[in-house]
Amino acid sequence: MPDYRRARATGATWFFTVNLLERHGNTLLVDEIERLRTCLQVERARRPFAILAWVVLPEHMHWLWRLPPGDSDYSTRWRRIKTDFSRGLPRSERRSKVRQSRGERGIWQRRFWEHQIRDETDLQHHTDYIHFNPVKHGLVARTADWPHSSFAAHVERGVYAPDWATAPSLKVPGDR
Template structure:
């Protein structure tokens, strides 16, 4: 197995995709308040800025900026994941390996990250985060998805309420990264 190393930039801005182990579940939106509390508690202990975030039924995308000199996003994700599953009943299927390691069967072990390189890269990824519920056919308009920082962007005058047209070709690049 190759020795995988994450690329880290202290104080950097990152795009993440985090998935449930069983991709057809809806735990993230069904237990959205538990997820929000897990994020709040983690941010209190290990601060970071949430630039953009969308929670879908079985995965989420987010853009974070870490404090200057800090590159430890892995332990932040670990904390969020642990806090979230501690609130859930133990009803999921678990493999023999997960049972032996004392792991729950909720999250995929790894997550995908991308270091944001410049302003254009930043905006492409923030747009991708907000457009994702439409991509998955969950809504007809981005504004209709409740679990998204899109609504903050509208309040702050960054996006119009009816934003999201014509992004498919631009955002395909992110999918191929």
């Protein structure tokens, strides 16, 4: 298996997708949303970063982060958030023999997906994608009805109208 090398750019803005290992029917992230919030707050206190947009769905989540100037280490942040989140949860998940031999939990997919934001258009596209995701996955008919995202804060700042991306169109403005 080739050695995966993550992109490095100091002070950059990044889009992330982070998944639970067992996705089908899993609701752990929304069931434990307060634990997740706490883990993010703790990590931001240890190693600051700005959160520009986010959504947490039952079994995966998307985030837009901006790292401080001179800092490119998002991997350590994600490792700590995932580890802290897993601590204290009952050990009831299925674990492969490989995970058992390494002493690993079976909660998270090992890797996450990252994309460095290139410009303002790319940032807007990914922000829209994040906020539309609960509608895309059929969890709600209106973006505003999903409680686990930054959408309401963006509405308060005038970035979105309260009825942005709602049924019946079920299409993000600007999508092809």
